[in-house]
């Protein structure tokens with residue numbers, strides 16, 4: 001079968017559109033739901049890639065991920081479609097799938113949640129409008145992402161689970177740690193099935209969003225976050241558009257919490273010999289040791305920003321004999337590796353996660369008026 005090759009799925013399909021009435025959550029809770037079926041809206045017009053970085057809309061053809069996708073699809077018996085729908089019957093099926101595979105409603109703590117299924121590949125994902133937080137991703141019935149048992153689900157704090165979205169500031173700085181994206185209430189603008197059978201939800205925030213911290217940042221922007229399930233795996237992409245008349249800059253990251261059986265028996269591949277900034281040593285710079293292909297063993301606290309990390313990174317969970325793969329866009333040139341390794345850290349569940357976080361952080365992304373930036377990652381599991 002032809003595995004999807006576009007890293008960022010083409011935004012055409014049928015689905016559930018939830019304009020602000022549905023997403024108009026009070027304190028992050030579901031207030032009302034108005035559901036209609038429509039075509040996925042066109043994205044903002046493409047603008048110049050920011051700061052000379054190339055667009056994150058990458059073609060995954062020819063990468064290991066195509067092999068992952070093919071194997072996954074074969075193993076899981078995904079339909080060998082040629083992507084050429086169009087018949088009336090297929091249209092009806094697609095329309096039905098749009099609602100069958102997507103459920104929108106209150107989740108933990110009554111917070112609004114979009115739950116999506118991709119039955120052909122036996123994957124499920126949950127995304128909350130609070131922080132556009134992907135909290136759960138199940139592949140073949142198993143959790144790939146870690147979720148803290150200490151979450152209160154009360155909207156007061158960012159959700160510690162899955163893929164917190166860090167924007168427009170990664171780490172500490174003038175704004176709250178990791179920026180406002182992970183604590184803002186995002187508006188769902190699309191949730192449904194795309195023409196290629198992928199299942200997607202798209203959420204946005206902008207300078208018009210009613211949020212004090214966004215106002216405090218003071219820049220005119222829109223941010224659109226797309227979460228897509230396809231036979232290839234889970235893809236998330238963040239598009240930021242400067243809608244104002246003056247330039248601004250930002251940093252960003254996908255703060256992946258990968259679930260592992262035991263962090264001390266996990267190895268991270270792709271960081272050997274890379275330059276890094278050590279956040280546990282006031283940002284001191286260094287170069288990671290060569291690991292001879294054995295990977296980085298997470299056997300003590302680590303909080304490093306690798307500068308110029310490769311496009312593909314992986315975590316090997318020896319306990320489960322599982323490989324978690326990340327393919328990141330060139331617009332996210334860096335990657336953080338983090339685990340507090342101890343009860344004194346932020347969460348009692350530290351033994352069961354390792355964070356590998358594609359980031360644009362060592363250098364700020366500069367967006368001139370009218371420009372847009374797109375950062376994306378594709379996660380797979382073997």
Ligand SMILES: O=P(O)(O)OC[C@H]1O[C@@H](O)[C@H](O)[C@@H](O)[C@@H]1O
Nearest residue numbers: 177178255279303336338346357
């Ligand atoms: O506790 P938070 O704000 O979610 O951050 C968790 C960690 O996130 C990582 O990305 C940072 O590198 C760490 O320094 C930080 O401790």
